[in-house]
Amino acid sequence: MTASDGPIDLEDLTGKAATLDDVANRAGVSTATVSRFINNPTVVAKATAERIREAIAETGYIPNLLAGGLASSKSKMVAVLIPYLTDSIFNDTIQTMVEELSSAGTTVMLGLTGVSEARTEDLIRAAISRRVDAIIFTGPVTPNVEQMVRRSPALFIQVWDLPEDPIGIAVGFSHHAAGRDIARFLMSRGYRRPHVVTAQGARAQMRRNGFVDEWTASDGIAPTEAHVEVPSRFGHARRIFAEIRRLDHMPDVVVCGSDYLAQGVIVEALAAGLRVPEDIAVVGFGNSSIAGEMRPTITSVEVDGARIAREAIAAIRNRKGTALPPDRWIDVGFRLVARESA
Amino acid sequence: MTASDGPIDLEDLTGKAATLDDVANRAGVSTATVSRFINNPTVVAKATAERIREAIAETGYIPNLLAGGLASSKSKMVAVLIPYLTDSIFNDTIQTMVEELSSAGTTVMLGLTGVSEARTEDLIRAAISRRVDAIIFTGPVTPNVEQMVRRSPALFIQVWDLPEDPIGIAVGFSHHAAGRDIARFLMSRGYRRPHVVTAQGARAQMRRNGFVDEWTASDGIAPTEAHVEVPSRFGHARRIFAEIRRLDHMPDVVVCGSDYLAQGVIVEALAAGLRVPEDIAVVGFGNSSIAGEMRPTITSVEVDGARIAREAIAAIRNRKGTALPPDRWIDVGFRLVARESA
C-alpha cells in the first residue's frame, strides 16, 4: 500500500486495528518516523508531521501501549493501592492522583488491598507484572512485598505515613504527632475524659499511641478506648455510641479515626438528645468535606491529601532512571482545625 | 547458563528482572513449557511442573504482562470510567468491581471523567491504547467515543443506565421509572409540594423527568426545582436549603439526587429547628450506607451497585471472542426503601 490522498474506506479497518505500519505506509515514511512523531512531535520536519497527522486521522490509529511499553520498558502506568474505597479518607488523594496522572498521559491501576496481606501481595505482584513506573502504597509492608518491590525498578512510594526506613520514598506525616496534638488540644480545652476509637491499621494505631502517650504522661489517667474494624466509617457509629453509654463514666469527648465516624457519632448523640459539644464533644480526622458541612461543624485534623498526591507524582516525574529521589521523606504535616464539635 | 541445583546468588538478579528464559534455563526446559505452566499448570508433567515451580521461586520471576499481552492480544485489564470518586454513588460498584476483578487476576484501570467530554475521550483512547478487554463506562457517549469504541475489540459496558441503543451492552435500570416511582410514592404519602434537586448529568436528568412527568400528570402542578453541579454531594446542602427557605411556599418534601445530599439537607433542616419528616421530608437516592445510619433514617432508592458490578464482570467473562453477548440489556431494577425521612 502506498500513500494516497483519496478517501479510504474506513470500514475495512474495523476488523484489525491500525498499526504503526499502516500509518507509516499511508504517510510514506518509516515506522521509526511515525514513532518519533508520536512521542516527540517536534523532532520531525513540519511537512512530514502534517502527513503523519493526516495518516493517523484517516486510519483512526491508536497506539498499542503494550507493544510500546515492552519495547521501551516504560509502561506509563502507576499502581495505586489503598485498603478501601467507600467512605475512605484517601479519596481526595486518589481523586487528585488519578486526575493529574491521567492528564499527563499516565494511566492508573487501582488496587484495593482490604486488610489482607495475601491480597496486598497479589496486587503488588500484578503491578510489577505490568511493569508500572511507580507503586503508590498505603499500608504495612510485609517481607514478601519488600522483597518483590526491592527487585523491581518501580518507584515505591508510601503515602499517608512516614515510616522510619521507607523502601523507596515516603510522603506523609507523623501520625504519632497528630495523636499527640489532639491530646494537647483537648487538654487545653479542658476536657478530662476522652474516649478513643481506634480503627484497625498501623496508622490509626500510631495516632492512638500518640494520643494515649501524651494524655497519660500529662494527666496520669489512661483514656477509655474502643475499637472498630477497618474502615472506620459511618456504619460503626451506632455501636460505638451504644458502648459509650454503657460506660460507668460518660466520656466528655470522643476521639474518632475519621470524620465519617465522627459524623456518625454526632448524629447518634443528637438523636439521643445530647448536645454537641456541651454534653459530649467529638473530634474527627481527615478534614473531609463533611467536617465543615456537618452541624455542628467537626473539629478535625486536616491533612492535605491532594498535596500528598502531587508530591508523589512530582517524585515520579523527577526521577532519573531508577535512582532513588534525594528526598526520601516528604513531610506534608497536618493541621488541627478547631470547629464547633470540640 | 545451565540448570543447577545449587543455591544461586539472588542479588545478581536485582539489576535485571528475571525473564521466562531465565526460568526455562534453570528448570532445563523451553520457554514454551514454562509459559504453559504459568497459564495452565495442568498441561505440563508433574515432575516438570515441580522443577519449574522451583526455578520460579529461585529466580523470583514475575511475568511481564506487557509482553504477554502483546503476544496474546489479551491484556487482562479492564477500564472503569466514572465521573468522580468522592462521595460517589458508584463507590459500591467500583469497590465490588475492583475486588472481584483483581481476585480473578484482572487489573483495573481507573479513569475519572469529570463532566468533560475531552477528558472522557482521552480516557477511552488510553484504555484502547492499553488494549483493555472491556471498558466499563458511566456517562454520555459522544460521537468520537462511539467511533473509537466501535472499532475496538474491547467490550463496551454502559452501567447504571439502560440506553436505548447501547454500543455494547448495558447493565442498569430505568432512571425515568425511578423518578416516576418516587413521585407516586410521595403522592401516596400525601405530600403535595415537592422540591426537586437535580444534579448535572443525563441520568439525574432522566430521574427528574420521570418525577416531573408523573407528578404533573397526576397533580397538574409542576414541582419547584433546584440544580446543583455534579456531583450532588454533601457540600451543596447548605445552599440548597437556603434556597428552599427563600421560596414563597415551603415545600413539604425535598427530592435529592443522592443520599449524601439528602443527608446534608436533613442536617441543615435539623439545625434550623425543623423536624424531619414532619416539617419537611427528604428523599435520597442510592441507598448508600449512610441512608440507614442517619437519624432519621433516609428514604431512598436502592440500587444494587454490587450486582451491577457482578453482572458486568460476568458479561466480560462469558464473552466468546469479540462477539456481543446475547443479552444487551441487563435490568437490575431498583427498590424504593421507605424509611423515616419521608
Place this chain on the structure above:
DNA sequence: AAGCGGCAAGAGAGCGATTGCATGTGATGG
C-alpha cells in the same frame, strides 16, 4: 570545489512473552 556539520529519516535488532505445528517418547493394542 571539497570538506564539514547538522538535521531528518530509514534500517533493523531487540523487548519478553504466546502459540501453532512438529517432534519425541512411552504405552497400548492387534
Place this chain on the structure above:
DNA sequence: CCATCACATGCAATCGCTCTCTTGCCGCTT
C-alpha cells in the same frame, strides 16, 4: 513386534512498538 496414539515438550514465528546506529541531504565555510 510394530503401527498407533496421546501426551509432553521444543522450535521458531509473531505481536507492535522503540531506539541506536547509519545514511542521505543540504547549506556553509574556506
